Amino acid sequence: MVVIMKPGTRKEDIDALAAKFESQGLRVGVTNGVGCTILGLVGDTTALDMDKISIEPNVERVMRVQEPYKLANRKFHPEDTVVTVGKAKIGGGNFGVIAGPCSVESEEQIVEVAKAVKASGASMLRGGAFKPRTSPYAFQGMGTPGLDLLVEARQATGLPIVSEIMAPRYVEIFEEKVDVVQIGARNMQNFELLKEVGKMSKPVLLKRGLSNTYEEWIMSAEYIMAGGNENVILCERGIRTFETYTRNTLDVSAIPAIKQMSHLPVIVDPSHAAGMYWMVEPLAMAAVAAGADGLIIEVHNDPAHAKCDGQQSLTPKKFDDLMGKVGTLVNMMGKTLV
Amino acid sequence: MVVIMKPGTRKEDIDALAAKFESQGLRVGVTNGVGCTILGLVGDTTALDMDKISIEPNVERVMRVQEPYKLANRKFHPEDTVVTVGKAKIGGGNFGVIAGPCSVESEEQIVEVAKAVKASGASMLRGGAFKPRTSPYAFQGMGTPGLDLLVEARQATGLPIVSEIMAPRYVEIFEEKVDVVQIGARNMQNFELLKEVGKMSKPVLLKRGLSNTYEEWIMSAEYIMAGGNENVILCERGIRTFETYTRNTLDVSAIPAIKQMSHLPVIVDPSHAAGMYWMVEPLAMAAVAAGADGLIIEVHNDPAHAKCDGQQSLTPKKFDDLMGKVGTLVNMMGKTLV
Amino acid sequence: MVVIMKPGTRKEDIDALAAKFESQGLRVGVTNGVGCTILGLVGDTTALDMDKISIEPNVERVMRVQEPYKLANRKFHPEDTVVTVGKAKIGGGNFGVIAGPCSVESEEQIVEVAKAVKASGASMLRGGAFKPRTSPYAFQGMGTPGLDLLVEARQATGLPIVSEIMAPRYVEIFEEKVDVVQIGARNMQNFELLKEVGKMSKPVLLKRGLSNTYEEWIMSAEYIMAGGNENVILCERGIRTFETYTRNTLDVSAIPAIKQMSHLPVIVDPSHAAGMYWMVEPLAMAAVAAGADGLIIEVHNDPAHAKCDGQQSLTPKKFDDLMGKVGTLVNMMGKTLV
Amino acid sequence: MVVIMKPGTRKEDIDALAAKFESQGLRVGVTNGVGCTILGLVGDTTALDMDKISIEPNVERVMRVQEPYKLANRKFHPEDTVVTVGKAKIGGGNFGVIAGPCSVESEEQIVEVAKAVKASGASMLRGGAFKPRTSPYAFQGMGTPGLDLLVEARQATGLPIVSEIMAPRYVEIFEEKVDVVQIGARNMQNFELLKEVGKMSKPVLLKRGLSNTYEEWIMSAEYIMAGGNENVILCERGIRTFETYTRNTLDVSAIPAIKQMSHLPVIVDPSHAAGMYWMVEPLAMAAVAAGADGLIIEVHNDPAHAKCDGQQSLTPKKFDDLMGKVGTLVNMMGKTLV
Incomplete structure (x- = not known):
């Protein structure tokens, strides 16, 4: 899963969100840039609810990377x-x-x-x-x-x-x-x-x-x-x-x-x-x-x-x-x- | 309901179809023209099945005129x-x-x-x-x-x-x-x-x-x-x-x-x-x-x-x-x- | 921009692609996981052509993060x-x-x-x-x-x-x-x-x-x-x-x-x-x-x-x-x- | 073309509209029923403007019967x-x-x-x-x-x-x-x-x-x-x-x-x-x-x-x-x- 942070989000808020994902057993990679920070989430993301992440206060957008189906995949x-x-x-x-x-x-x-x-x-x-x-x-x-x-x-x-x-x-x-x-x-x-x-x-x-x-x-x-x-x-x-x-x-x-x-x-x-x-x-x-x-x-x-x-x-x-x-x-x- | 006949349909075939509709209690009006005959059907057409009429051999197209719903109308x-x-x-x-x-x-x-x-x-x-x-x-x-x-x-x-x-x-x-x-x-x-x-x-x-x-x-x-x-x-x-x-x-x-x-x-x-x-x-x-x-x-x-x-x-x-x-x-x- | 690598891509191929993006003036963050690697690209990505990246041999999918319009934004x-x-x-x-x-x-x-x-x-x-x-x-x-x-x-x-x-x-x-x-x-x-x-x-x-x-x-x-x-x-x-x-x-x-x-x-x-x-x-x-x-x-x-x-x-x-x-x-x- | 009259339209208004179409060189057939009158129009209807007919005061709906293209037909x-x-x-x-x-x-x-x-x-x-x-x-x-x-x-x-x-x-x-x-x-x-x-x-x-x-x-x-x-x-x-x-x-x-x-x-x-x-x-x-x-x-x-x-x-x-x-x-x- 990929999480795009809102422009201007403070570093500590980014770190806190990353830590939250890590505590759910995921690997998190952070890419920082001017006006844009991208979080890459890897691991078993089927348990993650995109909708919930999308309403975190500093999150601009969430994009799924892996398919949500397993048995038919x-x-x-x-x-x-x-x-x-x-x-x-x-x-x-x-x-x-x-x-x-x-x-x-x-x-x-x-x-x-x-x-x-x-x-x-x-x-x-x-x-x-x-x-x-x-x-x-x-x-x-x-x-x-x-x-x-x-x-x-x-x-x-x-x-x-x-x-x-x-x-x-x-x-x-x-x-x-x-x-x-x-x-x-x-x-x-x-x-x-x-x-x-x-x-x-x-x-x-x-x-x-x-x-x-x-x-x-x-x-x-x-x-x-x-x-x-x-x-x-x-x-x-x-x-x-x-x-x-x-x-x-x-x-x-x-x-x-x-x-x-x-x-x-x-x-x-x-x-x-x-x-x-x-x-x-x-x-x-x-x-x-x-x-x-x-x-x-x-x-x-x-x-x-x-x-x-x-x-x-x-x-x-x-x-x-x-x-x-x-x-x-x-x-x-x-x-x-x- | 309106029934459009195929170009070149013979008069007796048109009359036979019109008679069939009349036998179902409908009024039928026939408009003849070069290359196009239109049948207008009036009465209680809710019982008529458009699909069935559309496969009559000389029928080109069927169009509904009245709504198919009654209680909600x-x-x-x-x-x-x-x-x-x-x-x-x-x-x-x-x-x-x-x-x-x-x-x-x-x-x-x-x-x-x-x-x-x-x-x-x-x-x-x-x-x-x-x-x-x-x-x-x-x-x-x-x-x-x-x-x-x-x-x-x-x-x-x-x-x-x-x-x-x-x-x-x-x-x-x-x-x-x-x-x-x-x-x-x-x-x-x-x-x-x-x-x-x-x-x-x-x-x-x-x-x-x-x-x-x-x-x-x-x-x-x-x-x-x-x-x-x-x-x-x-x-x-x-x-x-x-x-x-x-x-x-x-x-x-x-x-x-x-x-x-x-x-x-x-x-x-x-x-x-x-x-x-x-x-x-x-x-x-x-x-x-x-x-x-x-x-x-x-x-x-x-x-x-x-x-x-x-x-x-x-x-x-x-x-x-x-x-x-x-x-x-x-x-x-x-x-x-x- | 976010680039998803195909499962099983070798580390050296990932690094080579990351280096290519960096040579274009972008910051690249890599998140590695089992069966899934995500590259986050930050910087001026308007010059990047998503279609071209998507046909790189090890790339599975490319997703845009920033809007492609500037003057109207x-x-x-x-x-x-x-x-x-x-x-x-x-x-x-x-x-x-x-x-x-x-x-x-x-x-x-x-x-x-x-x-x-x-x-x-x-x-x-x-x-x-x-x-x-x-x-x-x-x-x-x-x-x-x-x-x-x-x-x-x-x-x-x-x-x-x-x-x-x-x-x-x-x-x-x-x-x-x-x-x-x-x-x-x-x-x-x-x-x-x-x-x-x-x-x-x-x-x-x-x-x-x-x-x-x-x-x-x-x-x-x-x-x-x-x-x-x-x-x-x-x-x-x-x-x-x-x-x-x-x-x-x-x-x-x-x-x-x-x-x-x-x-x-x-x-x-x-x-x-x-x-x-x-x-x-x-x-x-x-x-x-x-x-x-x-x-x-x-x-x-x-x-x-x-x-x-x-x-x-x-x-x-x-x-x-x-x-x-x-x-x-x-x-x-x-x-x-x- | 087929013209459906509004329920309750008076006979003289229907006749007047039919006469208008006839004056344009068309044949008109009228089918009367309780709460529904259908006009069938036959002839060269390419000159007719459906939109104009549809705003005649007593007209409920107009349906085209013939294709609007000739050279490609x-x-x-x-x-x-x-x-x-x-x-x-x-x-x-x-x-x-x-x-x-x-x-x-x-x-x-x-x-x-x-x-x-x-x-x-x-x-x-x-x-x-x-x-x-x-x-x-x-x-x-x-x-x-x-x-x-x-x-x-x-x-x-x-x-x-x-x-x-x-x-x-x-x-x-x-x-x-x-x-x-x-x-x-x-x-x-x-x-x-x-x-x-x-x-x-x-x-x-x-x-x-x-x-x-x-x-x-x-x-x-x-x-x-x-x-x-x-x-x-x-x-x-x-x-x-x-x-x-x-x-x-x-x-x-x-x-x-x-x-x-x-x-x-x-x-x-x-x-x-x-x-x-x-x-x-x-x-x-x-x-x-x-x-x-x-x-x-x-x-x-x-x-x-x-x-x-x-x-x-x-x-x-x-x-x-x-x-x-x-x-x-x-x-x-x-x-x-x-």
């Missing part, structure tokens, strides 16, 4: 984490595609889509049973019966299932029925929920919040990992910017950035980023080329009658075309489509 | 809502100030601050018992014992208490102990939580999410109101922008905008917007001058040792100075400081 | 700058209101508006002769004849005139005819233009760019001041965010922030921030309450037939009402409406 | 524009790579880099002679002598040269010496400059502004095209968002979006988007995979001593590696690296 865990779910693998050179409808609507629908996406090469099935909707008057998902239909689709195809959890009270049923637990963008900083899924045995797919930084996103993964669950998959799904042509702005730089900062796998959701089916392919391809470890894509057998997000869903036919291109590019990138 | 409820909590009132010409520490730390601290802010003219006491923190390693609040200390502070001063709820499982204890239930910015779209507080008998203070539009914010109020709880106070607390000098960017335009869109009272949190104690006063004054119905301000008896947010907390002395200025301005605005 | 010029234009004054306790139409349209229009705003207490007249328009097919302003009409309005009322310059080639004519030269938001980083107006004898009204930080904005003022023209008035006019209800988002925090960082006066343009006439009053009042040194407001005698921005223009009657309220608030703030 | 020009510069081609299946240093520093430097990038497959040379810098104290470029060095590099290699123009007064010398005229992000809405380059005979590389929408960007291209110069290449270089880890946020969705909206070629600048050399490769690959028509990449023979942007420049060796991968991907995308 690549510095302390250089090799890639590989998340394994049945036969599916994501991370460390393994590329996985999760596909399926926005929401589970009927047995026929989910089984049909599951078979189709499996045939095209998807390694997991997605489907929402509990849906976060901006309007209280919109379809809120089938609830628990939706999870049962996902289980049937898994039985029919062998594909592991991924579904979104919306509150701590569903932890038990998700633990029982689901293979990967999804935290949606709007719940990325629902810390009570993060703590609960941190105690689960199932891997967690953590979507980036609409306006959360890379560091905040990794800190939310750190919440889950601090609870004991180290199988976290990060998912970039577009951020909110001034541009309204697309539903969100896909931040493709997140992929190399996260790989630099963390050992966790990172996948991309081009469907929510674009919000328009015809843009899913170019964004999916961009994600693969930028080094993503996987994709999560909305596929519906009848988008025109989907209960939600039909406008951003691919038909099984379009998904199959896309998988052909994705497969070629994954190989070119030196990865394996699992 | 000023059009259907022209007079201001006044939220009453004991002797405190917010809205409809009544200006209320909620003050207190970021988090409850001890009986001594919360009672001392409560007495001080009451003496300066605050009408409610704030204090966090459950704290949403970006880092799992940061102080997470005292939990339930913190609520008990708030109750003691209420007994000592008569001030109603405001505290943040973080998960549905705390609904019962908040119903029992707290006077106003706060939903934090990060939970503004935690729809499960919104549904639960919608069933409570206590007023709700709903903070705007970091990157949520006015419409999304009102839709979250609509969730609570649809559950039966119509006592919602909206709280602007700064949005996330590219500017990093301030913790957030206070969106003062939200005040007149919300007053135009909704009948609900709107208050401002200058402490979280600024993130620096010396900026609280100008932002608080700006909020009053823009027409806010109240303020929520962080006050701590010893900011240098506060367990969180000390750098944005006012001392009781500075708060007292501010209240003098706020009081004068509230009067000038033709409102009453309750 | 309050640290080196603690007292407020007062910009004087004829009888008008802005800054240092003097509050000035600039009012007039978006664009000059005719002699009758500009003279009528000038007389009206003068009667209501405005101290300067604004009016665009050259208009930056998003579309090449929109009205681009009257050009030089528009400046002549402004001069007539000045003769008729005595009000100094403010108009926007769009390219270096107009410097001569603006120097001759105009009293305050405005740089529009879209030209805030048109560095060629900044250099040219830096050589002018007339004060400059520098609008903040749509997505420029406080620091970038002050750096653009520094460009003008470095050219010899120290009479710069900064003007906040709203920034671009995700919220689309308002034309821009007024960043009211800019007022106290700029006053902390710089000695230059800062005024607010509520008309462009809001984009809707009915929101001008609350935003204008908020600006005054937050400590602004002035306002610039669009007023048109016939908004419904204005050639541009009619929807955000006040009628002379509404402007007169607003000035009554503004005057009362300016007094309450301890300032003088000049 | 794909609807009126379905086939891709191909920009040809000597042997280089960009657009319509032709992929071009422009490479070179941020700024021209010496004959040796620019000729050496030019030879290297040509050997690796670049089709044009970039180099700044006039540099837009945030600080007046930073290196501002060599000016005209820098253009002469670029001409020498062209003579030595045959590569066409691309350089940034910063003011209208340089139009003549750029017309004489340069092959492609670049408009920088900060000048995207410098309309005076756009008008001037619109009269030039040389193709224009138009960078997207830091916070400009797709539509505004295309409107700036429309300015150039309206002046007679239809050879415009659009260049996405990252937008400004809340994320500060990267210099800017590359908006990869801009590629498919622009291709849908316009026939102009679109290329990507991964160097400025990332701001860090190690992120250039993944972003460049993402751009190709998303369908870009080309890349512009900063390459320096000695990044550690570059006068600007060294931290985002590739060495010739790294550029050569990248070109190998780019070439393979360009082929996979069915395009030709020219």
Whole structure:
């Protein structure tokens, strides 16, 4: 940590502050200059509260030097984490595609889509049973019966299932029925929920919040990992910017950035980023080329009658075309489509 | 709702779509032109799903004309809502100030601050018992014992208490102990939580999410109101922008905008917007001058040792100075400081 | 400046880099720790190029400690700058209101508006002769004849005139005819233009760019001041965010922030921030309450037939009402409406 | 265009407004409903001023249906524009790579880099002679002598040269010496400059502004095209968002979006988007995979001593590696690296 003193601070006050830091087990280096004194603090600074230091009377500014996350930090865990779910693998050179409808609507629908996406090469099935909707008057998902239909689709195809959890009270049923637990963008900083899924045995797919930084996103993964669950998959799904042509702005730089900062796998959701089916392919391809470890894509057998997000869903036919291109590019990138 | 047809759509396809809308009880007007046909839809369009219409094969674009919210809409409820909590009132010409520490730390601290802010003219006491923190390693609040200390502070001063709820499982204890239930910015779209507080008998203070539009914010109020709880106070607390000098960017335009869109009272949190104690006063004054119905301000008896947010907390002395200025301005605005 | 070394950098490499900085006349303090070494650099660091240091082979990160601006910096010029234009004054306790139409349209229009705003207490007249328009097919302003009409309005009322310059080639004519030269938001980083107006004898009204930080904005003022023209008035006019209800988002925090960082006066343009006439009053009042040194407001005698921005223009009657309220608030703030 | 009337507007007022539009040669369709009347306007609406209509006394809101650009609109020009510069081609299946240093520093430097990038497959040379810098104290470029060095590099290699123009007064010398005229992000809405380059005979590389929408960007291209110069290449270089880890946020969705909206070629600048050399490769690959028509990449023979942007420049060796991968991907995308 670096502490900048206010201009004109007396030497004895600087020394007193330095002594205070030293008494907390830190090494302190002081650089004095005309109108500017810099304190360099080295040691285990995770216990230090920047905000508290910043209100010390003679302190002008505090800057952090080390990352505030440990378990998710690549510095302390250089090799890639590989998340394994049945036969599916994501991370460390393994590329996985999760596909399926926005929401589970009927047995026929989910089984049909599951078979189709499996045939095209998807390694997991997605489907929402509990849906976060901006309007209280919109379809809120089938609830628990939706999870049962996902289980049937898994039985029919062998594909592991991924579904979104919306509150701590569903932890038990998700633990029982689901293979990967999804935290949606709007719940990325629902810390009570993060703590609960941190105690689960199932891997967690953590979507980036609409306006959360890379560091905040990794800190939310750190919440889950601090609870004991180290199988976290990060998912970039577009951020909110001034541009309204697309539903969100896909931040493709997140992929190399996260790989630099963390050992966790990172996948991309081009469907929510674009919000328009015809843009899913170019964004999916961009994600693969930028080094993503996987994709999560909305596929519906009848988008025109989907209960939600039909406008951003691919038909099984379009998904199959896309998988052909994705497969070629994954190989070119030196990865394996699992 | 307005539906724009793709150029070159055949007349029979336009008529078929119009007939479909008419069969749903809507009036449809068709404007034909070279290369552009516009369908105007009038009636109860809340049941219509824009997304579904947008994927009809001949539709180019769909635009909503009417607001998607009803209970919170000023059009259907022209007079201001006044939220009453004991002797405190917010809205409809009544200006209320909620003050207190970021988090409850001890009986001594919360009672001392409560007495001080009451003496300066605050009408409610704030204090966090459950704290949403970006880092799992940061102080997470005292939990339930913190609520008990708030109750003691209420007994000592008569001030109603405001505290943040973080998960549905705390609904019962908040119903029992707290006077106003706060939903934090990060939970503004935690729809499960919104549904639960919608069933409570206590007023709700709903903070705007970091990157949520006015419409999304009102839709979250609509969730609570649809559950039966119509006592919602909206709280602007700064949005996330590219500017990093301030913790957030206070969106003062939200005040007149919300007053135009909704009948609900709107208050401002200058402490979280600024993130620096010396900026609280100008932002608080700006909020009053823009027409806010109240303020929520962080006050701590010893900011240098506060367990969180000390750098944005006012001392009781500075708060007292501010209240003098706020009081004068509230009067000038033709409102009453309750 | 602070330089963070990569973990594992050898002592001799650290020493070599420190020696290099010392040879540039800087003092260097080294703080060593396990896995982290911090170099504190003190002295005249304005000549240092952060980007260059950041690509030194053993450097992980570089952080600036001191501001990159000098002439505009309050640290080196603690007292407020007062910009004087004829009888008008802005800054240092003097509050000035600039009012007039978006664009000059005719002699009758500009003279009528000038007389009206003068009667209501405005101290300067604004009016665009050259208009930056998003579309090449929109009205681009009257050009030089528009400046002549402004001069007539000045003769008729005595009000100094403010108009926007769009390219270096107009410097001569603006120097001759105009009293305050405005740089529009879209030209805030048109560095060629900044250099040219830096050589002018007339004060400059520098609008903040749509997505420029406080620091970038002050750096653009520094460009003008470095050219010899120290009479710069900064003007906040709203920034671009995700919220689309308002034309821009007024960043009211800019007022106290700029006053902390710089000695230059800062005024607010509520008309462009809001984009809707009915929101001008609350935003204008908020600006005054937050400590602004002035306002610039669009007023048109016939908004419904204005050639541009009619929807955000006040009628002379509404402007007169607003000035009554503004005057009362300016007094309450301890300032003088000049 | 669609006009929404205020609730309660009288029939005669609606008819009068409709008649007014009809007198302007438009077709008007009226849809009446309880509390909502919609007017659909069809015909040549480019002459209509939305702002003016929006302040008609009974109008609640106006929404545009048709794009405000014509020359750049794909609807009126379905086939891709191909920009040809000597042997280089960009657009319509032709992929071009422009490479070179941020700024021209010496004959040796620019000729050496030019030879290297040509050997690796670049089709044009970039180099700044006039540099837009945030600080007046930073290196501002060599000016005209820098253009002469670029001409020498062209003579030595045959590569066409691309350089940034910063003011209208340089139009003549750029017309004489340069092959492609670049408009920088900060000048995207410098309309005076756009008008001037619109009269030039040389193709224009138009960078997207830091916070400009797709539509505004295309409107700036429309300015150039309206002046007679239809050879415009659009260049996405990252937008400004809340994320500060990267210099800017590359908006990869801009590629498919622009291709849908316009026939102009679109290329990507991964160097400025990332701001860090190690992120250039993944972003460049993402751009190709998303369908870009080309890349512009900063390459320096000695990044550690570059006068600007060294931290985002590739060495010739790294550029050569990248070109190998780019070439393979360009082929996979069915395009030709020219």
